[in-house]
Amino acid sequence: MNLRGRTTGRTTRRTLGMLVVVVVGGSAILAGCTPTPGTTATVQELGLVPLPASVEVSDAAPFVLDDGTRVVVDVAAGSAVGQEGAVHVGELLAAELRTPTALDLPVETGPEADSGAVVLRLEPGGESWDPDGLLDDPAAEAYTLEAGEDGVVLASATPAGLYRGTRTLLQLLPPEVEAPGPVGDVAWDVPAVTIADEPRYAYRGAMLDVARRFAPVEDVQRFVDHLADYRLNVLHLHLSDDQGWRLTVDGLPELTEVGGRTQEGWPPGTGGPWFYTPEEYARIVEYAADRYVTVVPEIDGPGHTLAAQSVLGSLRCDGTPGEPYWGPEVNNPMICSSDENMPAVREYLDTVLAAVVAQNPGPYVHLGGDEAPSPAEGWYENYTAAANEIVAGHGRTVMGWHQWAQGTTLPEGSLIQYWGVGERNRGLIGTARETADVQEVRAALAAGADLVMSPADRTYLDMKYDDLTPYGLEWAARIDLERAYSWDPETELTSTLDPERKVDVAGRVAGLEAPLWSDRSYPDSLTHLPTSTDEFVDVDVYVDFMTFPRLPALAEVAWTAQADRDVEDFEARIVRQAPRWDAAGIGWNRVHDVRWDD
Numbered sequence: 366m367n368l369r370g371r372t373t374g375r376t377t378r379r380t381l382g383m384l385v386v387v388v389v390g391g392s393a394i395l396a397g398c399t400p401t402p403g404t405t406a407t408v409q410e411l412g413l414v415p416l417p418a419s420v421e422v423s424d425a426a427p428f429v430l431d432d433g434t435r436v437v438v439d440v441a442a443g444s445a446v447g448q449e450g451a452v453h454v455g456e457l458l459a460a461e462l463r464t465p466t467a468l469d470l471p472v473e474t475g476p477e478a479d480s481g482a483v484v485l486r487l488e489p490g491g492e493s494w495d496p497d498g499l500l501d502d503p504a505a506e507a508y509t510l511e512a513g514e515d516g517v518v519l520a521s522a523t524p525a526g527l528y529r530g531t532r533t534l535l536q537l538l539p540p541e542v543e544a545p546g547p548v549g550d551v552a553w554d555v556p557a558v559t560i561a562d563e564p565r566y567a568y569r570g571a572m573l574d575v576a577r578r579f580a581p582v583e584d585v586q587r588f589v590d591h592l593a594d595y596r597l598n599v600l601h602l603h604l605s606d607d608q609g610w611r612l613t614v615d616g617l618p619e620l621t622e623v624g625g626r627t628q629e630g631w632p633p634g635t636g637g638p639w640f641y642t643p644e645e646y647a648r649i650v651e652y653a654a655d656r657y658v659t660v661v662p663e664i665d666g667p668g669h670t671l672a673a674q675s676v677l678g679s680l681r682c683d684g685t686p687g688e689p690y691w692g693p694e695v696n697n698p699m700i701c702s703s704d705e706n707m708p709a710v711r712e713y714l715d716t717v718l719a720a721v722v723a724q725n726p727g728p729y730v731h732l733g734g735d736e737a738p739s740p741a742e743g744w745y746e747n748y749t750a751a752a753n754e755i756v757a758g759h760g761r762t763v764m765g766w767h768q769w770a771q772g773t774t775l776p777e778g779s780l781i782q783y784w785g786v787g788e789r790n791r792g793l794i795g796t797a798r799e800t801a802d803v804q805e806v807r808a809a810l811a812a813g814a815d816l817v818m819s820p821a822d823r824t825y826l827d828m829k830y831d832d833l834t835p836y837g838l839e840w841a842a843r844i845d846l847e848r849a850y851s852w853d854p855e856t857e858l859t860s861t862l863d864p865e866r867k868v869d870v871a872g873r874v875a876g877l878e879a880p881l882w883s884d885r886s887y888p889d890s891l892t893h894l895p896t897s898t899d900e901f902v903d904v905d906v907y908v909d910f911m912t913f914p915r916l917p918a919l920a921e922v923a924w925t926a927q928a929d930r931d932v933e934d935f936e937a938r939i940v941r942q943a944p945r946w947d948a949a950g951i952g953w954n955r956v957h958d959v960r961w962d963d
């Protein structure tokens with residue numbers, strides 16, 4: 366029986382991992398509840414996504430935001446960094462609420478107000494928390510939220526936890542809270558609830574491929590908003606590929622001068638420039654940091670490097686630069702990382718990775734490593750060894766796609782991103798025919814790396830949903846909402862045929878990431894290649910359509926305990942998110958596997 370979100374009278378209660386079930390007269394109710402009918406919303410009707418760890422709804426009066434409401438930031442505890450962050454979270458929340466409500470909502474610091482306030486309280490315990498630290502502790506983002514007639518109290522030991530709690534608070538308010546301008550005639554009610562919440566995984570991300578299709582700063586910020594609204598905390602940017610180079614590199618200005626002139630399907634002369642100046646990139650990093658979203662920059666190699674090869678002849682064995690590339694192929698020739706050519710490759714990596722580190726305060730540097738056809742023994746290993754050493758030398762943590770684990774020099778504590786197709790890999794796990802994907806994951810774990818799960822047939826946001834999806838690809842799967850939702854990162858590498866055959870990932874899954882590649886951001890994407898750049902839709906149109914509603918589903922996979930997830934319950938809650946997307950002007954896909962009108 367599904368107890369989730371069930372109304373049991375005056376109080377609806379579900380508590381992570383400790384549901385106390387009492388069977389009365391043949392039907393299960395939750396202990397502590399009085400089974401009398403009431404008008405109180407059920408947890409399901411609140412429509413929170415991701416579902417918090419514990420939600421109690423009471424039939425007490427709601428808190429109503431009005432002219433007298435203040436935002437009070439209580440920073441009696443905490444480090445200087447924590448206090449500064451908490452004030453900042455309070456200011457951000459007040460600014461977001463002022464837009465639709467047109468209320469004053471002054472922000473004050475100091476001890477808690479008696480009533481009529483939204484209080485953000487920094488609690489002791491987060492003194493060693495570092496906004497640029499590793500994402501390895503889910504408890505760092507835990508928060509509690511209590512709302513009642515007198516006010517709202519949101520508490521956490523870190524500003525990141527406070528910020529996550531503010532996203533839940535916004536979801537408790539009416540959908541109009543997402544509107545970009547003032548909305549009249551709305552009762553700005555927060556229902557009386559008690560929430561205690563903490564994510565399942567510490568690393569919860571999405572990736573944007575700005576190399577195949579460039580996204581201007583405003584569009585990247587819009588994507589960050591999408592992530593932040595669903596309590597995700599990582600923005601992985603795929604900054605270089607065959608078709609373009611988007612990050613400026615001190616000492617190698619040609620990389621963006623030339624590499625910023627192409628994107629996939631857009632040859633030189635069709636527009637641009639398509640790269641982030643240092644100021645623009647800093648704006649992205651700051652915007653993300655304000656929302657406690659860590660930017661993970663990726664410089665792909667040794668494959669996916671035709672853009673670099675088109676300006677640096679030293680990366681090719683014949684010493685002459687190649688042509689700029691804007692075609693659709695993958696598996697193109699890799700950097701010439703023969704023993705003889707490694708000094709040149711090393712110089713390139715030193716220069717590029719220094720620029721990456723200088724522009725990214727976060728702890729991770731993603732080095733790519735996918736789809737690199739190595740023509741000779743040792744080339745791939747030469748490249749990974751040099752890159753690993755340089756990143757470690759900067760005190761940063763290496764990330765790579767799972768092929769990166771082929772190198773023998775993976776530093777302990779690296780993060781390896783698994784992007785295999787579950788349906789192709791799982792049946793063979795633990796047999797003599799186990800796939801290279803799975804063997805590479807085993808090598809990564811043996812080297813002391815942890816995993817970020819991005820199985821392509823679950824998490825790839827560039828896969829079509831179904832027949833009706835105009836954009837994207839389908840090589841991994843068609844991913845409808847249920848397919849995105851109904852899987853478990855902990856058993857993704859367990860055989861479908863025999864649960865004894867598995868990769869032991871216990872304690873080694875850092876989290877998950879949903880990559881949005883942008884190889885095909887135009888309609889009829891499977892039947893033809895574009896003959897004109899007019900065929901492309903705006904980046905935000907592509908992003909919104911492919912992201913909603915799947916990103917919220919994946920955010921719940923990352924946030925909510927497996928035992929608390931149920932696809933029917935999720936569908937009942939996600940339909941309540943749709944009016945919020947409408948209010949925010951998000952061009953979401955009304956996927957047919959959900960009854961949106963219910």
Ligand code: TNX
Binds near residue numbers: 784
């Ligand atoms: C595979 S996933 C790729 C990308 C493509 C993507 C398209 C991965 C690490 N490599 O180069 O953009 O498929 O779905």
